[in-house]
Amino acid sequence: xxxxxxxxxxxxxxxxxxxxxxxxxxxxxxxxxxxxxxxxxxxxxxxxxxxxxxxxxxxxxxxxxxxxxxxxxxxxxxxxxxxxxxxxxxxxxxxxxxxxxxxxxxxxxxxxxxxxxxxxxxxxxxxxxxxxxxxxxxxxxxxxxxxxxxxxxxxxxxxxxxxxxxxxxxxxxxxxxxxxxxxxxxxxxxxxxxxxxxxxxxxxxxxxxxxxxxxxxxxxxxxxxxxxxxxxxxx
Numbered sequence: 623x624x625x626x627x628x629x630x631x632x633x634x635x636x637x638x639x640x641x642x643x644x645x646x647x648x649x650x651x652x653x654x655x656x657x658x659x660x661x662x663x664x665x666x667x668x669x670x671x672x673x674x675x676x677x678x679x680x681x682x683x684x685x686x687x688x689x690x691x692x693x694x695x696x697x698x699x700x701x702x703x704x705x706x707x708x709x710x711x712x713x714x715x716x717x718x719x720x721x722x723x724x725x726x727x728x729x730x731x732x733x734x735x736x737x738x739x740x741x742x743x744x745x746x747x748x749x750x751x752x753x754x755x756x757x758x759x760x761x762x763x764x765x766x767x768x769x770x771x772x773x774x775x776x777x778x779x780x781x782x783x784x785x786x787x788x789x790x791x792x793x794x795x796x797x798x799x800x801x802x803x804x805x806x807x808x809x810x811x812x813x814x815x816x817x818x819x820x821x822x823x824x825x826x827x828x829x830x831x832x833x834x835x836x837x838x839x840x841x842x843x844x845x846x847x848x849x850x851x852x853x854x855x856x857x
Contacts, residue, residue, distance in 0.1 A: 626654040627852050628681040630673060632689030633660055634711075634835070635777050636741065636766040641686060644841030645848055652852070656681075660692060661773035666780050670695040674703070682852055684708035684799075686837060687809065688777060694787040697794060705856035708799040708848065711806050711834050713813040714787040714820070722782060729778050737771035747808045750833040758838055791820035797854035798824040801847055803832030803839065825851070 631642045639657040646655050658673035669692045683704045685693035690712025697704060717725060728743070741763050745754050748762060766774070798821045802814040811828055818826035829836040829843050837844045 626651055628678040629653040629655045629852075630677045630681045630683050631655055631657045632673065632683070632685035632692045633657065634685075634687030634689050635781065636744075636762075636769045636774055637686070637689075637835075638765050638768055640761060640765050641835065641837055642684075645837050645845040648841060648845040649848065652849070653682075654678075658689075658692070660688065660777065661769050662776070664776040664779045666691055666695040666784055667699075669780060670699050674700055677703070679703060680705055682706035682708070682856075684710065684848070685712065686710040687712050687834065688781055691781060691784050691787075694790065698790065701794075701796075704796055706797045706799075706851060706854065707794060708801065708851055709814070709817060710801045710836065710844075711803060711809050711814075712817075713809050714791055714817050715813065716784055716786045717782060725778055725782055729775055732771050732774055737774065741766040748834045750803070750805050750831055750839055752831070753833070753839055758835075761838065762835070788816075788820065791817060792822065794821045794824075797851060797856065799827065799847060799851040800824050801827040801829060801836065801844070803834060803836045804828045804830055805832060806834045808834045 633641045642657055656677055660669050663669045663672060680703050683693050683696060690709045693709060745759055745762060749758055800814045800818040802811050814826060818824040827847050829840050832839040
């Protein structure tokens with residue numbers, strides 16, 4: 623039996639290891655996974671350095687949303703350590719002025735003592751409409767509670783000041799998967815299409831019946847994509 627593939631997983635904003643739980647269970651012994659802690663730092667640079675310090679010498683790298691921003695930062699800092707790259711429901715662009723305004727509004731809401739009100743406001747943007755009121759909605763709320771207000775503010779600050787990563791995309795030379803929920807309204811499919819078109823040889827995948835969190839909403843489909851991606855010869 624082949625050795626498990628070292629895999630570094632990067633969660634999104636207000637997410638923890640639960641984001642990747644179901645695909646990891648389905649992948650089983652095929653991978654040796656590490657889920658990075660992205661709740662301690664307020665810059666993408668520091669998040670990437672912390673993740674790299676806990677990672678094996680070489681690894682496949684997958685990030686979702688904010689985790690995708692950190693993945694691209696890792697590709698800046700240590701591209702020689704990355705064998706494969708997967709970008710789920712993310713973007714290479716910086717915030718638009720409108721997105722930055724909304725982000726600052728959520729930060730102000732949290733600082734005013736209303737952090738518990740943030741996740742209910744975000745849920746319709748995070749999940750497919752069919753899932754918002756179901757068990758997954760409660761699990762997303764639970765993740766946010768585990769991350770907490772202070773980490774949320776640090777993460778938002780890091781996201782707010784992220785660079786434009788579009789210029790670096792043509793230089794990526796590892797097998798790359800760019801995947802997105804077809805109903806994602808936070809990072810809509812056209813942003814994934816833009817990234818996939820710029821990265822040489824990248825595979826673009828739209829995940830049906832999913833919003834912004836396909837690894838939770840559609841774990842079987844997400845896992846099938848990951849299996850195919852990991853089977854490609856490493857970069």
